[in-house]
Every structure is written in C-alpha cells, then in structure tokens.
Amino acid sequence: MERAAPAFAVAFAIFYVLAFTFNYTPFTYFPALNEIKLGVVPGSDTVGPPIFWYGWLVYSILAGLVGAAVALVLPAKLTEKAWSLLVWLVPLVAIAYMSYEARHWFTYNLAG
Amino acid sequence: MNIALLITHGLFAVALLGALTHQALGTVWPRKPGQRDFVARFRGVNGVGYTDAVIVLYIATFIMGGIVYTIYRIEVRPPLEALQDLPTVGLFELKEHFLAFGLAMLPAYWFFWHRRPEQRLTRTMITVLLALIVWWSFLVGHIVNNVRGFA
Numbered sequence: 001m002e003r004a005a006p007a008f009a010v011a012f013a014i015f016y017v018l019a020f021t022f023n024y025t026p027f028t029y030f031p032a033l034n035e036i037k038l039g040v041v042p043g044s045d046t047v048g049p050p051i052f053w054y055g056w057l058v059y060s061i062l063a064g065l066v067g068a069a070v071a072l073v074l075p076a077k078l079t080e081k082a083w084s085l086l087v088w089l090v091p092l093v094a095i096a097y098m099s100y101e102a103r104h105w106f107t108y109n110l111a112g
Numbered sequence: 113m114n115i116a117l118l119i120t121h122g123l124f125a126v127a128l129l130g131a132l133t134h135q136a137l138g139t140v141w142p143r144k145p146g147q148r149d150f151v152a153r154f155r156g157v158n159g160v161g162y163t164d165a166v167i168v169l170y171i172a173t174f175i176m177g178g179i180v181y182t183i184y185r186i187e188v189r190p191p192l193e194a195l196q197d198l199p200t201v202g203l204f205e206l207k208e209h210f211l212a213f214g215l216a217m218l219p220a221y222w223f224f225w226h227r228r229p230e231q232r233l234t235r236t237m238i239t240v241l242l243a244l245i246v247w248w249s250f251l252v253g254h255i256v257n258n259v260r261g262f263a
Contacts, residue, residue: 001227005219012216020209031182049185053208054178057215064216084228087220088237091213095241098209105202 003079004068006087011067013094016060020098025055114183121176122253128169129250135162136243139236159239163225166242167218174215177253181208188260200259207252214245 018024028041032048043050071079134157143156184204192201217238224235 001219001223005223009213009217009220013213016209016212016216029182031186049190051182051185053181053212057212060212060216084224084231084234087217087224087234088241091217091241092237094213095210095245099206102202102206102209105198105205108196108198 003071003074003076003083006083007071008064008068010083010086010090011070012060012064013091015063016056017094017097019056019059021101023052024059025052026058027055028052029054114180117176118180118183118257121173121180124169124173124176125246125250125253128166128173129246131162131166131169132239132243132246135159135166136239139239160225160229163222167222170214170218170242170246174211177211177249184256188256191260197259200256203252204256207249210245211249214242217242 015024023040025040027036027038029036029051030041030043030047030049031051035047040052041047041050071083134154138155138157138159141155143152147156189201189204192198221238221242224231224238229235
C-alpha cells in the first residue's frame with residue numbers, strides 16, 4: 001500500500017494528461033441518445049455532443065492500477081521516499097499543465 | 113429528478129468542503145495550546161477522524177456529479193458556447209480535470225492519514241491539494257449554475 005497507493009495517483013495523473021491531449025478513450029458516450037459507441041466518435045447535430053471524459057477516466061484508472069502493480073515490483077527501500085514526494089508533486093504538475101492547456105478558453109477574445 | 117440530484121450533489125459538496133477545510137487548516141496551521149478564539153477552534157480538530165468521511169463524501173459527490181454532467185453537456189454547455197461565454201466553459205472543464213486527479217489521490221490520502229501519520233509533509237500536501245480542488249469545484253459549480261442552471 002505504501003508504494004501502490006501513491007503509484008496509482010501518479011500513473012493516473014500522467015495517463016489522464018495523455019488521454020486528454022491525444023483523446024485516448026475506449027468509448028464515446030452520447031448523452032442525448034443514451035448510447036455508447038466504441039472508440040472516438042465525433043458529435044454532430046443528429047447524435048448531439050459527445051462525452052469523452054468517462055473514457056479518459058476508465059483508461060486512467062486502468063493505467064493507475066498498472067502503475068500500482070509495477071510499483072509493488074520495484075525495490076521498496078529505493079523507491080519509498082520518491083513515492084511520498086511524487087504522490088502530490090505529479091498531480092500538482094498535472095493540474096498546472098491542464099490549466100495551461102485550458103488557456104484558450106480565457107484568451108479567445110484577445111487573439112482577434 | 114435532475115434538479116433533486118443537482119441539489120443533493122450540492123449538499124454533499126457542502127459537507128465535503130466543510131470536512132476538508134477543517135482538516136486542511138488543522139494540518140497546515142495547527143491549534144496551539146491555550147488558543148480559544150473561533151479560528152483556533154475551527155482548526156483544532158482531530159484530522160484523522162475526517163479522513164473516511166472525506167473519502168465517502170468525495171466519491172458520492174463525484175458519482176452524482178458524473179451523472180449530472182450529462183445534463184450539463186446537453187443543456188448547459190451548448191448554449192454557453194453559442195453565447196461565446198467560453199470562460200465559463202473553461203472553468204468547468206478545469207473542474208472535471210482537477211476532480212479526476214483528486215479522485216486518484218484518495219487511496220494515498222487514506223494511507224498517509226491512517227498508516228503514515230509521521231510523514232507530515234506528504235499528508236499535508238495531499239490534504240491541501242484535495243481541499244483546493246474541492247473549493248475550486250464548489251465555486252465553479254456555483255458559477256455555472258448561476259450563469260445557466262437546468263431551468
């Protein structure tokens with residue numbers, strides 16, 4: 001648990017950023033139709049807006065579990081101190097990165 | 113039904129916000145012996161006693177928010193985009209991301225409060241991050257609801 005729990009948070013955060021950036025999702029949910037379609041499917045006037053976020057969460061949870069399993073294999077004495085730092089530092093950096101990526105929502109009217 | 117779910121989601125968020133704020137302030141700025149003012153009493157809580165409640169409230173609020181999110185995506189976000197109110201959309205998008213990171217920190221949060229209380233820096237940083245995420249999400253949820261609720 002000492003290594004698995006922090007590793008889960010770290011791997012989740014890293015993969016979530018990747019999933020968001022490259023839109024890695026196992027499925028797309030269309031709330032207007034209450035339908036799930038496999039892979040990345042764009043929205044349209046007929047199917048309504050897509051939700052990719054659920055898929056990013058699913059993939060990130062799986063990545064977190066893989067990260068936790070890998071952490072259990074690594075030598076405990078060498079990595080314990082690193083995990084206690086990375087467990088909050090990586091999510092903090094991920095939050096900073098996502099905030100930077102979202103800047104276009106707040107600066108759109110300044111470009112023109 | 114959607115309104116009831118949104119209100120319940122909000123009520124759970126209030127409880128979560130209160131618990132995490134008590135715990136985070138008590139951790140960062142512990143009450144000293146003899147301090148009896150209101151702020152000191154607010155901080156003078158047994159932090160570990162909040163941990164399980166915070167986890168349950170976080171997960172319950174997250175699940176309800178995840179359900180309400182479908183309504184937001186159909187009925188709230190498209191009009192905001194049409195009205196060019198993109199900063200509000202951006203605030204909500206950040207809320208989605210931050211809450212996901214917070215969710216993933218919950219197992220470590222539990223571990224460092226219950227099993228490694230001596231690791232004060234790690235415990236403090238996780239708790240403060242979670243508190244900031246929940247405060248952000250609470251305020252943004254209110255802003256979006258004020259800009260355009262379900263009505």
